[in-house]
Amino acid sequence: MPRLDHTIVHSTDRFASAQFLADLLDAPEPQAFGPFAALRLDNGVALDYAEHVAAGREFLPTHYAFLVTEEEFDAILARIEARELPYWADPRHTRPQVINTLDGGRGLYLNDPDGHNMEFLTRTYSDELLNSM
CATH class of the missing domain: 3.30.720.120 (Signal recognition particle alu RNA binding heterodimer, srp9/1)
Incomplete structure (x- = not known):
């Protein structure tokens, strides 16, 4: 593949x-x-x-998702908190400074310096969850 x-x-x-x-x-x-x-x-x-x-055109920020281990997630979250960066539980940024626990994993979203929506998650979302959204 x-x-x-x-x-x-x-x-x-x-x-x-x-x-x-x-x-x-x-x-x-x-x-x-x-x-x-x-x-x-x-x-x-x-x-x-x-x-x-x-020339004369802006780029559209997009979304990038990173599958990480539980330990990596803890370390990433610690770096985010040490820098006092805003983060959200959801891609629309309606739940600030909250971690989601979708599908038995953990996840969060934050914007990079150019507004790209970076997602860090510990578990790939299941078809059942995706179909329910």
């Missing part, structure tokens, strides 16, 4: 945005790769941060 190799994440400052996520994930430093700041994740997928340069 095919698997995702990399995707481009639009940003206003490629290294600052990539470093923000690297710090939360305790990931290696982003590396310069042509016009990108490449952040390689443990599963081999790379997030290639690129500075958005389309």
Whole structure:
């Protein structure tokens, strides 16, 4: 089966945005790769941060979800709280400073410096949960 190799994440400052996520994930430093700041994740997928340069156009923030272990979640949450960053239990940001416990896991959402909605969850959502939403 095919698997995702990399995707481009639009940003206003490629290294600052990539470093923000690297710090939360305790990931290696982003590396310069042509016009990108490449952040390689443990599963081999790379997030290639690129500075958005389309004349006169804004980019739309999007959503990125990261499946993490319980221990990784605890460490990410500790880093978020140490920085006093706002986070939410839901993607629409209606439940501030709350962790969700959907499907027996834990999850939260926060915005990166460019407004991308970053989700950290400890369990992939089941088909039953997805069908009930």
